[in-house]
Amino acid sequence: MYQKQFSGKTALITGSGSGIGKSTALAFCRAGGSVMLNGRNAEKLQKACAELQDMGFSVACCAADVQNYAECSRLVQETLDRFGRLDVVVTNASLSMRAEFAQMEPAIFRQVLDSNILSPAYTAHAALPALMETRGSLVFIGSLSGLIGLPTGSAYSAGKMALTALAQSLRLELLDAGVHVGIAYVGFTQNDPDKRVFDAAGNMVPVAERAGWMQQSQEQVAQSIIRLALRRKKRVILSPLGKFLHALNTLSPSLTEWAVQRSFKRMARMYKGIQEQAS
Ligand SMILES: NC(=O)c1ccc[n+]([C@@H]2O[C@H](COP(=O)([O-])OP(=O)(O)OC[C@H]3O[C@@H](n4cnc5c(N)ncnc54)[C@H](OP(=O)(O)O)[C@@H]3O)[C@@H](O)[C@H]2O)c1
Numbered sequence: 024m025y026q027k028q029f030s031g032k033t034a035l036i037t038g039s040g041s042g043i044g045k046s047t048a049l050a051f052c053r054a055g056g057s058v059m060l061n062g063r064n065a066e067k068l069q070k071a072c073a074e075l076q077d078m079g080f081s082v083a084c085c086a087a088d089v090q091n092y093a094e095c096s097r098l099v100q101e102t103l104d105r106f107g108r109l110d111v112v113v114t115n116a117s118l119s120m121r122a123e124f125a126q127m128e129p130a131i132f133r134q135v136l137d138s139n140i141l142s143p144a145y146t147a148h149a150a151l152p153a154l155m156e157t158r159g160s161l162v163f164i165g166s167l168s169g170l171i172g173l174p175t176g177s178a179y180s181a182g183k184m185a186l187t188a189l190a191q192s193l194r195l196e197l198l199d200a201g202v203h204v205g206i207a208y209v210g211f212t213q214n215d216p217d218k219r220v221f222d223a224a225g226n227m228v229p230v231a232e233r234a235g236w237m238q239q240s241q242e243q244v245a246q247s248i249i250r251l252a253l254r255r256k257k258r259v260i261l262s263p264l265g266k267f268l269h270a271l272n273t274l275s276p277s278l279t280e281w282a283v284q285r286s287f288k289r290m291a292r293m294y295k296g297i298q299e300q301a302s
Contacts, residue, residue, distance in 0.1 A: 026054065026055070027055035029051055029054040029056030029110070030054075030055030030056070031055070032056045032057070032108075032111065033058070033106040033109050033110050034048075034051045034058050034059070034110065034112070034113065034252075035098070035111070035112045035113070036048050036051070036058060036060065036061065036112075036113040037061045037062075037112075037114055037115050037116035037142070038061065038062055038089075038116025038117060039060040039061055039062065039071070039115060040060060040064060040067040040070075040084070041067060041071065041215050041217075041218075042214065042215050042241065043115060043212060043241050043244050043245065043248075044115040046244065047113060047245040047248050048060055048075065048082065049245065050242070050245040050249045052078070052082065053080075054253075057081035057082065057083075057106050058075070058080070058081070058082045058083075059083055059084070059102040059105065059106065060082060060085070061084065061085055061086070061087055061089065061116065062086065063086060063087070063088050065086040068084045068086055069084060071084070072084040081106075083101075083102075083105045083106070085097070085098050089146050090134075090137055090138055090141060090145070091145075092145045092148075092149065095145045095146050095148070095149035096149045098146075099149045099150050099153060108153070108156070109153035109154060109156075109159060110154075110160065111159055111160045111161075111252050112146060112154060112159070112160070112161050112162065113162045113248060113252075114142065114143035114162070116138070116146075117138055117179075117182075118134060118135050118138040118220070119176070119220040119221070119230070120135045120175070120177075120178060120179050120220050120221040121176075121221070121228060121230065122221065122222050122223035123175055126223035127177070127178070127223045130225070131178075131223065131225045132178045133178075134221070135178035135179055135182065135221060136182045137182075139182025139183050140181075140183075140186060140189065143163050143164075143189065144189055147163075147189075147193065151197075151202070155197075155200045155202055158200070158201035158202060159202060159203070160204075160205065160252045161193065161203065161205070162205050162206070162207065162248060162251060162252050163204075163205070164206075164248070165186050165187065165207060165209065166179070166180075166183045166208060167261075167262075167264075167265045167268060167269075168180040168184075169183030169184045169186055169187055170265075170269050170272065171268055171269070171272050173283060173287070175287070186206065187206060190204050194257065203252070203255040204257075205251045205252065205255065205258060205259075206257070206258045207244075207248050208258065208259065208260045208269075209261050210239060210261045210262030210265030212244050212262075213238050213240055213241060214230050218230055237262075239261060239262045268282075268283070
């Protein structure tokens with residue numbers, strides 16, 4: 024349906040060596056666009072890049088840490104040097120967590136928070152001049168946690184909620200410049216098996232198990248991101264569960280808190296059981 028809609032256009036997707044970012048890169052390629060892939064791990068990134076190149080797509084990669092502004096500037100410059108233009112930026116890179124606030128090391132809290140608000144802001148700022156030239160599209164990857172604060176995700180939720188404010192401010196500031204600003208509130212999504220998140224002390228641990236029915240595939244999420252950019256929509260809330268929880272939260276925040284707390288307690292018990300079986 025969206026075949027070749029991005030023909031002649033270039034997308035820069037942060038954190039696209041794996042996960043949702045990689046699926047989104049593939050979706051942009053299939054829609055005819057060229058893509059600059061990004062991540063910190065050069066080896067993983069080059070592997071993803073080679074995979075897409077082998078499929079015949081126009082992609083390049085640039086290892087850069089988007090928590091550092093100078094790296095964001097270099098990433099944008101390398102994109103322009105390689106492809107000559109920049110039409111879509113997806114700020115997808117993020118670090119997540121599974122830890123209760125009271126136990127968290129302050130430095131880890133800050134790292135998760137920064138990665139979910141400063142990194143997208145730095146990427147957007149560095150890319151703006153190029154996006155203004157093409158009257159392009161800036162897509163922030165938010166989360167259901169950016170609509171409802173979820174337990175064991177305080178810094179992540181705080182960062183993702185701040186992203187809504189950033190998107191709203193930029194949308195108004197950039198109206199006359201013709202740059203589209205959209206935000207995709209991604210719901211629970213199937214994770215790469217090797218995805219890791221921070222625990223309270225800063226160790227990288229597996230993500231908590233979720234029931235299959237709660238999750239969308241990475242491809243479904245990628246298609247929604249593509250549609251948001253193509254139709255220049257302000258926002259999209261993904262997954263039936265995400266839509267339901269958002270609607271419930273609007274009607275009754277107390278009922279939502281009760282439902283979320285119950286299901287997280289059940290998930291915590293399940294996870295403890297899995298850990299005990301494994302040890
Ligand atoms: N999965 C879900 O259920 C879910 C739900 C809601 C929202 N989301 C959002 O969707 C997006 C993608 O999630 P995901 O599940 O695909 O995550 P993921 O599997 O952990 O992938 C994140 C990617 O970001 C890169 N990255 C992290 N920090 C970076 C940095 N400072 N600079 C450059 N790259 C960096 C990582 O690669 P390197 O390690 O090589 O840097 C990795 O490729 C995130 O914004 C997340 O918040 C996901």
